[in-house]
Amino acid sequence: MTPLPHPAPPSAPLPTHALPSYLHAAELGPWGNYLQQVDRVIPHLGPLARWAETLKRPKRILVVDVPIQMDDGRVAHFEGYRVQHNVSRGPGKGGVRFHQDVTLSEVMALSAWMSIKNAAVNVPYGGAKGGVRVDPKTLSLGELERMTRRYTSEIGIIIGPNKDIPAPDVNTNEQTMAWMMDTYSMNVGSTTTGVVTGKPVDLGGSLGRREATGRGVFTVGVEAARRLDLHLLDARVAVQGFGNVGSVSAKLFAEAGARVVAVQDHSATLYAEAGLDVAALQRHAAEHGGIAGYAHAQSLSSDAFWDVESDILIPAALEQQITEANAGRIRTRMVIEGANGPTTPAADDILADRNILVVPDVIANAGGVTVSYFEWVQDFSSFFWSEDEINQRLVRIMREAFAAVWAVADERRVSLRTATFIVACKRILHTRELRGLYP
Ligand code: GLU
Numbered sequence: 001m002t003p004l005p006h007p008a009p010p011s012a013p014l015p016t017h018a019l020p021s022y023l024h025a026a027e028l029g030p031w032g033n034y035l036q037q038v039d040r041v042i043p044h045l046g047p048l049a050r051w052a053e054t055l056k057r058p059k060r061i062l063v064v065d066v067p068i069q070m071d072d073g074r075v076a077h078f079e080g081y082r083v084q085h086n087v088s089r090g091p092g093k094g095g096v097r098f099h100q101d102v103t104l105s106e107v108m109a110l111s112a113w114m115s116i117k118n119a120a121v122n123v124p125y126g127g128a129k130g131g132v133r134v135d136p137k138t139l140s141l142g143e144l145e146r147m148t149r150r151y152t153s154e155i156g157i158i159i160g161p162n163k164d165i166p167a168p169d170v171n172t173n174e175q176t177m178a179w180m181m182d183t184y185s186m187n188v189g190s191t192t193t194g195v196v197t198g199k200p201v202d203l204g205g206s207l208g209r210r211e212a213t214g215r216g217v218f219t220v221g222v223e224a225a226r227r228l229d230l231h232l233l234d235a236r237v238a239v240q241g242f243g244n245v246g247s248v249s250a251k252l253f254a255e256a257g258a259r260v261v262a263v264q265d266h267s268a269t270l271y272a273e274a275g276l277d278v279a280a281l282q283r284h285a286a287e288h289g290g291i292a293g294y295a296h297a298q299s300l301s302s303d304a305f306w307d308v309e310s311d312i313l314i315p316a317a318l319e320q321q322i323t324e325a326n327a328g329r330i331r332t333r334m335v336i337e338g339a340n341g342p343t344t345p346a347a348d349d350i351l352a353d354r355n356i357l358v359v360p361d362v363i364a365n366a367g368g369v370t371v372s373y374f375e376w377v378q379d380f381s382s383f384f385w386s387e388d389e390i391n392q393r394l395v396r397i398m399r400e401a402f403a404a405v406w407a408v409a410d411e412r413r414v415s416l417r418t419a420t421f422i423v424a425c426k427r428i429l430h431t432r433e434l435r436g437l438y439p
Contacts, residue, residue, distance in 0.1 A: 030109035030319045036345040041421040044412060048429040055115075055425060058108050059126075060084040064154035066132060068146040078147060082130040082155040084164055085111035088431040091162055092128030093118055093369060095169025095198075096151075096176070099318075102131035106319065110169075113340050114369070117362040119424035121401045123373040128164045130155060136171050148176055152183040159184065161194035161380075167372050168198040170243070170318070174210070178203055194379040197372035206375035207387040209368075212394060214248025216367015217338045219398040221253065221312060224334055224359050227406065230311055233257040238310040238332070240264045241317030242291055245338040245365065247282050249314050254278045262300070262308040265317075267292035269300040271308060306330055315342035322347045330356065337361035352415055360417035362424065363398075363405055370397050 028035070035056060042052050066078040081104055084092040094114035107129050115127025132151050136144055158164055168177060177199045184195045193204030201207060208215070225232055235258040239246045242265040250260045259275030267290030270276065276297055284294045300308075306326040313330065315321050316338030322330065327347035334357040337343065343351070343358060351358055371394055378384050409419035 029103065029105040030341050031105040031112075033320070033341060033344055034109040034112045037417065037421060038425070040345075040414075040418050041425050044414070044418070044422045045425060045429065048426055048433065051429040051432050052425070054086065054088075054429065054432055055112070058083050058085045058111060059087060060158065061104070061108070062155060062158055063104065064151065066147060066151045066154060068143060068150055070143055071140050078151075079133045080131070080151045080154060081107040082158060082164070082166075083107045083111040083128060084158065085127040085129075086115040086428060087126035087128075087164075088428055088435060089119060089126055090124040091126060091160075092164035093123075093125035093167070093372065094127055094129040095167045095368075096130040096132075096172050096180075097170040098132050098134055098136040098147075098172055098176075099170055100133065100135040101318075102133040107131045109319070110340055113362055115428060116421060116424040117366045118369060119427040120363050120405065120420050121366045121370050121397055122427065123370060125165075125369070125373070128166075129169070130166055131169075145179055148179045149183040152180045153187060156184055156187050159195060161192055161376070165194070165372070165376060166196045167369070168244070173244075174198060174200045174205065177205075194376050197375040198368075199375070204375070204379045206371055206378055206390060207385070208390040208394065209371045209375055210244065211248045212371035212390075213245045213338070213365050213368035214252060215391065215394060216370065216398050217245065217249040217314065217316070217336055217364055218252035218256070219367065219395050220359050220364050220402045221249075221314075221334075221336045222256070223399060223402045223406075224336065224357060225312070228333060228357060230333055234259060235311040236261045236309065237312045237314065238262040238305070238308050239314045239316060239338075240305060240321060240342075241315065241339060242281070242285055243316070245368075246314065246316035247278070247285070249316060249336075249338055250276075251278045251282065253312070258312070261310060262305060263291055264302065264305045265291050268294075269302050269305045270294060270297035271300050272297040312336060314338050317342070320344055322351070324350065327351055328354075332356060334359060337364045340365065348415065348417060358416060359402075360415075360420055363401060363416070363420045366401065367394055367398055370394055 038055050062082045064080040066080045111129035118125040177196045180196045185191045199205035237253045237258045237260045239250045262271045309331045311333045313332040313335045319341035322343040324346045327350035336359045340361050405419045409416050
């Protein structure tokens with residue numbers, strides 16, 4: 001390996017652009033937030049900082065047209081993406097979301113946060129993410145299946161069990177993964193279970209995967225609470241989002257004796273001082289497609305959610321929910337980010353000034369991809385583990401990762417987010433350096 005000259009001659013500026021040309025500053029959105037997070041970590045990277053530009057550019061971006069025949073015979077076109085942010089530590093890994101507001105900037109940020117997350121919990125993956133700009137609720141089941149299959153086929157040129165492994169995310173689930181696995185397998189001519197994770201258990205899926213993200217949120221929540229001397233018994237928990245992540249986190253906190261006082265989803269915002277019956281609310285949401293109409297709670301306006309006093313606030317919906325506009329009025333002791341990117345950098349600073357601890361997404365919601373990793377390993381070895389074994393290993397990884405991040409935050413006097421980025425970026429850039437530049 002020919003070593004690069006180091007330090008680089010300071011006189012000649014590099015012929016490189018600060019931003020990839022396909023991104024205009026005005027469209028930065030979540031990707032802009034991610035770039036700010038990276039900038040905060042660079043001063044802590046020591047000599048590895050010379051590779052930091054790598055983190056600011058996704059390795060590979062694929063934009064695909066997804067045409068499908070609708071039930072009425074017409075042809076509709078949807079915009080699909082798969083972004084591989086970094087593959088220094090292993091194949092790309094990250095979910096696929098179906099949402100009407102999906103943009104390239106969003107998928108880029110989500111792919112980058114996967115790189116950080118996977119490195120933070122030290123699973124041997126890079127980061128990737130995919131999405132289709134579509135409201136899946138407007139499609140029939142048949143249309144949804146055709147859309148999923150065509151999207152999979154279009155991104156099939158860059159995914160694979162050793163290349164990039166999709167998984168569920170917002171509005172995608174085990175059925176989506178079954179269709180993706182089947183489509184990929186039909187195209188390559190052999191059943192390839194390891195191409196996606198989050199599959200049904202009968203199709204190479206893993207026990208415990210569905211609950212894994214929520215279980216991880218709960219696990220780091222317990223660890224953080226202990227360090228703040230916050231007792232879970234009777235602690236007030238507010239949860240935004242009641243999908244796979246929010247509902248499981250709420251249930252585990254309630255089982256530990258906490259009071260889930262507020263829940264918000266796309267359909268309603270509910271409040272109950274004495275605590276909601278989470279299991280009953282889950283049944284209601286499964287039956288009615290949302291929490292609206294649940295009888296045993298007070299209904300609030302959606303903005304009033306941010307005024308609910310809590311000890312633990314769990315944003316588990318979409319990005320950019322806690323912003324400059326509401327961070328000043330949030331009354332809680334800690335925020336555990338179940339969603340990806342729910343807090344903007346400006347809001348992060350406001351919460352820090354107000355002494356509210358933020359357990360960042362890149363560690364808090366890493367339980368999902370951790371069990372995805374277990375699923376992928378089980379698929380390769382065709383040897384399946386018990387649920388107990390999976391949960392124990394998950395809890396151990398989450399606790400160890402959290403403790404390592406906490407120690408860095410303590411030592412460097414930085415936020416948990418910056419500490420997680422320090423741990424993760426060092427791992428990524430160290431492998432980057434070991435591999436060297438090709439050619
Ligand atoms: N979509 C999940 C996340 O944001 C899981 C990704 C995976 O399992 O690959 O972490």
